[in-house]
Amino acid sequence: MRKKITIIENDKTIAKMYRFKLENAGFDIDIAHSGPDGLHLVKNKQPHLVLLDLRLPHMNGDEILKHIRQNEWGKAIKVIITANVHRRYAPDTLNRLDFEHYLVKANYTPSQLLEIIREVLPQNDSHRLVEA
Template identity: 40%
Template sequence: MKQILIVEDEQLIAELERDYLEVSGYKVDIAMDGEQGLKLALRGVYDLILLDVMLPLLNGFEVCKQIREHHQIPILMVTAKKEDIDVIRGLGLGADDYITKPFKPGELVARVKAHLARYERLIGTKEQKDEIRIQGLFIDNASRRVFVHEQEINLTTKEFELLIFLATNPNRVFSKDHIFERIWGFDAMGDAQTVTVHIRKLREKMEIDPSNSQYIETVWGAGYRFRV
């Protein structure tokens, strides 16, 4: 049985989310503040985390950031704000998707199912090469570890998936919309700006000079290309 952690300080919302997820066959725990949520998340027993942005003691962005330093499981952020900056910050820190309050419980369950299925396909896929070596870059797909010039870098789930997609299709140009649909899926909320944020994060982690990328090239007016 899949285990889900809900980090939400509004009790009625947390209990509603829990009830719908339990009816759908998931085991659910609830944390009412950011510090408790982080403590539970770091135990490593959960398959997905449903994380509110506005939390007491420790906000959702900081919780997401710290979880990503240890675990790559899907994180679905919940926000009452519709401003793009909140969404971009959340996705840039490693969140896989977001949902805006108020939402339909059925939509929430569908999102959870989709991200769990996507994550299982990602970690269980046999279609990709076990190892990729390109210009000082080494990707161990089996262990999900990435090294640049023998130095390991820590990537989020979506950063790793994005890197794998580009690196296994070298010298091909993909539009932002194509990348978004391929990595996040048609049902995910967000837009091409999400791709821009993740490309920037990848460059910051992989490149000596992110403004002069050795690996991921911007093709102006067209999209991105993994250069070999």
């Protein structure tokens, strides 16, 4: 079974670059460019992993992550935060939320991101849909 990844990223160029790399690596990719669209997509698709930008239109990434973690359907979803700022400048609310990695986008190539995703999503990891 192909692993599902949802990319929530307002920069369409970055989102396309991630999609190209990850689809070529065998992942199923969905993309949203705003916070509400991203949350809706995650709830309906229940991906194995979310690449979540912090600064998004209409709802920030930390708010999206909070909504994901508050629901039973979102507890098993892996999340990698992608941001343009160092972690020390990220919203304080992130300190109380569960996620796998915090990456400054400028510091990671798509190939490096792919390696991190492969570490986070082992091939034998099972994932089941939970009633949303």
